[in-house]
Amino acid sequence: MIVINLTGGLGNQLFQYALGRYLATRLDAELVIDDSFYRNQRVGVTPRRYELDKFATQLRMVTEGERRYLKRYTNRCLRYLQKYITIPGRFRYVREPLNRLLLEVRDYTGDLFLDGYWQSEHYFDGVQEQVRRDLTPQIELSSDDKAVLEAMESGTSVSLHVRRGDYVTHAQTNAWHGVCGLDYYAKAMQLLESRISNLHYFVFSDDMAWVKANLKIEQPCTYVSHNDEATAVNDLLLMSSCQHHVIANSSFSWWGAWLNPDPDKLVIRPAVWLKQLTHMNESVCPASWVKIG
Numbered sequence: 001m002i003v004i005n006l007t008g009g010l011g012n013q014l015f016q017y018a019l020g021r022y023l024a025t026r027l028d029a030e031l032v033i034d035d036s037f038y039r040n041q042r043v044g045v046t047p048r049r050y051e052l053d054k055f056a057t058q059l060r061m062v063t064e065g066e067r068r069y070l071k072r073y074t075n076r077c078l079r080y081l082q083k084y085i086t087i088p089g090r091f092r093y094v095r096e097p098l099n100r101l102l103l104e105v106r107d108y109t110g111d112l113f114l115d116g117y118w119q120s121e122h123y124f125d126g127v128q129e130q131v132r133r134d135l136t137p138q139i140e141l142s143s144d145d146k147a148v149l150e151a152m153e154s155g156t157s158v159s160l161h162v163r164r165g166d167y168v169t170h171a172q173t174n175a176w177h178g179v180c181g182l183d184y185y186a187k188a189m190q191l192l193e194s195r196i197s198n199l200h201y202f203v204f205s206d207d208m209a210w211v212k213a214n215l216k217i218e219q220p221c222t223y224v225s226h227n228d229e230a231t232a233v234n235d236l237l238l239m240s241s242c243q244h245h246v247i248a249n250s251s252f253s254w255w256g257a258w259l260n261p262d263p264d265k266l267v268i269r270p271a272v273w274l275k276q277l278t279h280m281n282e283s284v285c286p287a288s289w290v291k292i293g
Contacts, residue, residue: 011251
């Protein structure tokens, strides 16, 4: 059994699922989700909701009995002991380290409890097409969504994502992540427009008023602002339907670009992904994506 300790927002959940799918496929094991995080969210943390039920995922939720067992099993004392000894009959508790990728997790066997964000395609290398099939949104598009999708399909479309929200308003989050500045987007658009003609930007953001007031876009653009937190997966589908992408240092826009299966897509990404974890600046994005400082 592969159990994922699911945490964070939509993009983070997709990364966690992808590693779980890799291991479940390799080991021919059942993939199980522990959603306790969403039942007991801490005060002061950005509220999140469980999102994997909106995709064609292959998983089941933990039972209440399993949830109680896992809560006891993953206490700090047992986690500490597992660093030094093997505890028979127990899950192997696997926590992602902060200072490096834990690629050896791909070779682990037995019952596993995965605790981390696992933000790298390296963790699910070999099952990318399976992951794309599993992460096909199973949603009803609104009339607004359909109109945007039709416009995307009528020309050369570029999704441009500006992530602000708690990256700006929450001091600790800002210190951890940082935020992409206007110069990044200016350089990204300049590069795109030097390579691609007659493009049309489709702009996505959690702070569209700020974008409209501050981000200068010379080419035709559409501000996609009709969805909200409850329908964020619709925006993800729309982003992935564009031909090219300018992403923020955001797991949400990472997936918006990655779920586009076109091998000829141009994806522009920020050079700094996390201010506090410099190793992720190189490991989080596919090598084919263009890095701009």
